[in-house]
Amino acid sequence: MHSPDLYALRENFNRERIMLCFNGPISRSLIEEIGNALKNYLAADQALPAAATDVFAAYIEMTQNIRHYVARRGYAEAETAATVVISRDESGRYIVSAGNLVEAGDGRAVMSRINAIATLDKAALKAAYKEQLRKPRDPALTGGAGLGLLDIARKASEPLQAALIEHGDDRAFFSLRAVI
Known part of the structure; x- marks a missing residue:
């Protein structure tokens, strides 16, 4: 079995300013534990309270979306893996990224939604959020109300990016990337 080059991995994490990284099957309790670690990292990094709250909220929304999606799809444990990375850019902004395996059609639909959201300015995001909030939720729909993506986009300092x-x-x- 090949052993990973931990030094090279560590150097790459430092170069990319990665504060926290996780890759593997994700559960509710693991989301909570990583969330606690994230809170500690943000406190140690002396993040402003508003930024820390927004980073944490984006992390929770992204990971919960992954957990709900894989449960809804009935994926086997090996397919429930998520990749989550919290980092900082050169100007000190936080970057919350998360990704997972999806059905290609579902992925294309979410990409379309994110591309549409990315064209909205802050006022339009607020209006879209309020409009979505007022809409009655269809119990037959398997997805969420769509508020989560809009909320992340509202907190982000630039348009959401997805791949x-x-x-x-x-x-x-x-994968989804939000700059806070």
Whole structure:
């Protein structure tokens, strides 16, 4: 078995300013534990309270979305893996990124939604959020109300970015990035 080069990994994490990284099956209790670690990292980093709250909220929304999606799809444990990275950019802003394996059609639908959200300015995001909040929720829908993405976009300092890497087996890896 090949052993990873931990020094190279560590150097890459430092170069990319990665504060926290997780890759593997994700559960409710693990989301909570990583969330506690994230709170501690943000406190040690002396993040402003508003920024810390927004980073934590984006992390929770992204990871809960992954957990709910894989449960709804009935994925086997090996397919429930999530990749979550919290880092900082050169100007000190926090970057919350998360990704997981999805059905390609589902990924394309979310990409379309995120691309539409990315075109909205702050006022339009607020209006879209309020409009979505007022809409009655259809119990037949398997997804959320759509408020989570709008909320992350409202907290972000630039438009959300997403990527979809299709595997050719009707599966794809979807990732979302928010700069707070």
